[in-house]
Amino acid sequence: MIELETTIKNRAGIHARPSALIAQTAVKYSSRIFLEKAGNKINAKSIMGIITLAASFGSVIKITAEGPDEQAAAEAIKALFDSGFNEELG
Amino acid sequence: METEPSTFTVLDLIDLDLKEQNSLDLKCVAGRSGLGRQITVPDFNRPGLALAGFFESFAWDKLQIFGRGETAYLVKLEQENSHESVDRLFSYSIPCCIFTNSLLPSKSFLDAAESSSCPVLSTPLSSSEFSSRILRILYEIFAPKTTMHGVLVEVFGIGILLIGDSGVGKSETALELIERGHRLVADDVVEIRCVNGSVLMGQGANKMIGHHMEIRGLGIINITHLFGVGAIRDKKQVQLVCQLEDWNPEKVYDRIGMDELTCEILGVKVPKLEIPVKPGRNIPIIVETAAMNERLKKMGYHSAKEFNQNIVRWLESENERTLYFSRDDY
Numbered sequence: 001m002i003e004l005e006t007t008i009k010n011r012a013g014i015h016a017r018p019s020a021l022i023a024q025t026a027v028k029y030s031s032r033i034f035l036e037k038a039g040n041k042i043n044a045k046s047i048m049g050i051i052t053l054a055a056s057f058g059s060v061i062k063i064t065a066e067g068p069d070e071q072a073a074a075e076a077i078k079a080l081f082d083s084g085f086n087e088e089l090g
Numbered sequence: 091m092e093t094e095p096s097t098f099t100v101l102d103l104i105d106l107d108l109k110e111q112n113s114l115d116l117k118c119v120a121g122r123s124g125l126g127r128q129i130t131v132p133d134f135n136r137p138g139l140a141l142a143g144f145f146e147s148f149a150w151d152k153l154q155i156f157g158r159g160e161t162a163y164l165v166k167l168e169q170e171n172s173h174e175s176v177d178r179l180f181s182y183s184i185p186c187c188i189f190t191n192s193l194l195p196s197k198s199f200l201d202a203a204e205s206s207s208c209p210v211l212s213t214p215l216s217s218s219e220f221s222s223r224i225l226r227i228l229y230e231i232f233a234p235k236t237t238m239h240g241v242l243v244e245v246f247g248i249g250i251l252l253i254g255d256s257g258v259g260k261s262e263t264a265l266e267l268i269e270r271g272h273r274l275v276a277d278d279v280v281e282i283r284c285v286n287g288s289v290l291m292g293q294g295a296n297k298m299i300g301h302h303m304e305i306r307g308l309g310i311i312n313i314t315h316l317f318g319v320g321a322i323r324d325k326k327q328v329q330l331v332c333q334l335e336d337w338n339p340e341k342v343y344d345r346i347g348m349d350e351l352t353c354e355i356l357g358v359k360v361p362k363l364e365i366p367v368k369p370g371r372n373i374p375i376i377v378e379t380a381a382m383n384e385r386l387k388k389m390g391y392h393s394a395k396e397f398n399q400n401i402v403r404w405l406e407s408e409n410e411r412t413l414y415f416s417r418d419d420y
Binding site: 043 | 296
């Protein structure tokens with residue numbers, strides 16, 4: 001199992017489009033991937049789940065991945081967060 | 091928006107969106123600066139003894155409810171000009187004082203509350219009515235909870251939680267069930283609370299998401315607008331778990347239904363079905379039938395067991411007949 005931490009860098013936070021990007025990236029990996037914010041842990045392959053986190057600008061998100069491609073999966077998700085989903089950064 | 095799931099403040103209590111028979115009708119009359127005080131115990135205390143000056147084992151961490159008796163005693167203290175017990179009461183970090191029957195304390199009490207930033211709330215409800223409501227509400231808020239990835243639907247009155255890996259077809263199954271006249275409770279993220287230690291209540295984790303669903307190829311759809319209010323429900327007890335999984339040729343699936351699988355959620359055992367998914371299998375109809383079968387079981391009729399008993403009885407009678415006809419002395 002691998003754990004990475006990241007913060008939300010785009011001003012608008014995780015709305016529908018970023019959450020779709022995360023879920024689309026996550027389904028490419030066979031590992032089980034989770035995102036966690038303030039004790040709320042959800043499946044990164046579910047768009048609605050990600051939106052439920054209510055991750056606004058500056059929130060700290062913990063990414064956990066478990067499975068055969070955990071390292072690549074967690075890094076790919078973290079890279080998405082770090083790029084700010086090609087949106088305006090805060 | 092709650093920031094920390096485990097903290098519940100007095101402001102959250104006033105903010106609760108409760109319907110008619112649950113409404114607490116609370117108004118803040120003093121001590122607004124203390125509205126951020128946390129409620130940590132799902133219980134209340136009647137501070138009669140404390141007002142009389144007896145502070146041993148004083149339950150200061152509970153909500154303090156002032157009814158007619160306590161308020162009348164406050165008036166008496168006021169007339170006697172004795173402020174000692176009230177001052178001592180506010181020296182504790184009590185979450186808040188609640189006056190029932192629309193009663194209001196004297197100015198000096200409110201000033202004391204204000205200066206120690208202890209919120210004073212007022213409600214038109216009677217003490218007994220208020221106490222039973224607040225206990226029910228607090229128990230629900232403080233109930234152990236968890237979130238599960240799945241879809242909660244109500245099928246023929248049975249709350250069914252569909253679980254399974256991403257892409258196995260949970261949402262599509264739920265959509266077909268809604269189309270067939272059943273109800274959606276929550277999609278994707280289901281918050282489950284264990285009420286009274288034995289009942290699992292499921293609801294959507296987030297009001298914002300409401301009754302939206304994500305269907306691959308369609309995107310996000312609004313179930314309330316598409317299918318009407320009859321197609322949704324706010325919360326429902328989880329009574330059956332259906333685990334959808336890709337058909338695994340190596341795995342032995344239940345063919346009779348005599349052995350009952352269960353699934354443990356927050357320490358409560360719920361009947362569980364493992365439903366293999368394969369093209370050509372109509373999952374919604376299987377789920378619908380499972381719901382009806384579950385209702386039959388609750389009414390005391392177990393299809394598989396009853397069927398087997400009939401077979402055993404028939405075999406026995408056949409056995410007796412053969413014995414009878416094969417007797418030598420006949």
